[in-house]
Amino acid sequence: MKIRIQPVEPAKRRPKPADESKLVFGKTFSDHMFMMDYKGEKGWQDPRVVPHQVLQMDPAAMVLHYGQGIFEGMKAYRCSDGRLHLFRPEKNFERYNRSAAKLCMPQIEVPFQFEALYELLKLDKDWIPHSMGSSLYIRPTMIASEPHLGVRPANEYLHFIITGPVAAYYPEGFNPVSIYVSDQFVRTVRGGLGEAKTMANYASSLYAAEYAKKKGFTQVLWLDAVELRFVEEVGTMNIFFRIKDELVTPPLGGSILAGITRDSVIQLAEHWGITVHQRPIEIGEVIDAVRSGDMKEIFGTGTAAVVSPVGSISYKDQSFKIQNGAAGEWSQKLYDEIVGIQYGEKEDPFGWVHELKV
The missing domain is CATH 3.30.470.10 (Aminotransferase class 4, branched-chain amino acid transferase, N-terminal domain)
Incomplete structure (x- = not known):
């Protein structure tokens, strides 16, 4: 045509x-x-x-x-x-x-x-x-x-x-955001529309997002809609956890959006020799890792924010600071690398960049 x-x-x-x-x-x-x-x-x-x-x-x-x-x-x-x-x-x-x-x-x-x-x-x-x-x-x-x-x-x-x-998606810029873990509202269920980038998914997130905003949080971390145990994704981002020296992110299973930045982070981390696990992770495991000090970083990924470090999470009316609440080493390194590739400041070993000759 x-x-x-x-x-x-x-x-x-x-x-x-x-x-x-x-x-x-x-x-x-x-x-x-x-x-x-x-x-x-x-x-x-x-x-x-x-x-x-x-x-x-x-x-x-x-x-x-x-x-x-x-x-x-x-x-x-x-x-x-x-x-x-x-x-x-x-x-x-x-x-x-x-x-x-x-x-x-x-x-x-x-x-x-x-x-x-x-x-x-x-x-x-x-x-x-x-x-x-x-x-x-x-x-x-x-x-x-x-x-x-x-x-x-x-x-x-x-x-x-x-x-x-x-400019930046979040007013905080790269500064760590605060996340509210929803244990009463759900976004989608496996077999539904969660893996599609459809208006309905965002409409279903609005009430919980406003609820969290009124409590002073930036975003909502969704749990699975069946048991409210397993971490899924943030309202506008996929989520990653650095536990000790390994990176963990929930697997794609029909209820999570297959983020392009998510995939880029996984490829980059593995390219650097970091062990990456795409596996189910319970919110209880997350909280236990924060309490024990094994949780070194939490960050979200998405086109709008690229990489967004999480400084604190709130679950069942308890607030948990991630390390000292500052951006972590890996989230900073991943952000710098992806942005550097996007703007042509760093080498692109994966052939991700398409130059527009207009």
Whole structure:
């Protein structure tokens, strides 16, 4: 399919942030967006890059009633020498298709997903921030647009991509965050939608997240939905535990998102000779390791925050500080290495970086 390009007139383009240090995550958006429609047996059609605009849809659009919606999160980085990078974009595209399949939505060939993003970034490359730590956040989204009331997979969909410059996801930056362990609310169960990046998963996390926020915590650590014993993931991140000199993270089993940063951390740690265990870990084991001093670090991983050290966790109204509450050695090293690769400051032995020649 040929992508139709409709650039914004120069006089109507949005002003770019004058001070990148004051960027707030998810508040500013660039000039253009990509859109494409799916119509039943005709499949995907009319791919186009157009001005960032308000969506128009029928109030009976099925996404509004039955929740068929998925998204992705990725970033574009500007290196100090002017090169533009994407970090493992094919993994986001592949996960987007897995999410689509899980929700009975049409998939998009990975090469075309990249072509669409490439055409969008050709127009909005000047929106990619120049400062280290800032980036252009990229949000591909698919929603069921068919106007129909009745529970079934839709026959019409809208796929779109919006972008915007961002700084750190958490106001704390790389400073350790505080985590509330939820033993009364659950996010998802194995066999459900937990492994898909779907709107429903985030909607189900909101109540507990607000509950934790009111208690002064940054995020929620979810336990399994059956026994409320086994650690799963944080609201916006996968979770890692450094117990003595080994790294432990819960295994992917259908209820945990397969994070791209999670996979990168595992590969890097093993490359450095660190023993990594992807195994079930009970919250009781976590607390016991903290009490004994065997818990050296806890950190979360995700596209938005990269690596986020955890300074304390609260479980059953008891607060537990992780070591001295400061960022740990491994979390700092992993953060520096991944960010260094993303911005072209460090060697990329895995071929993770894709240079954008736009």
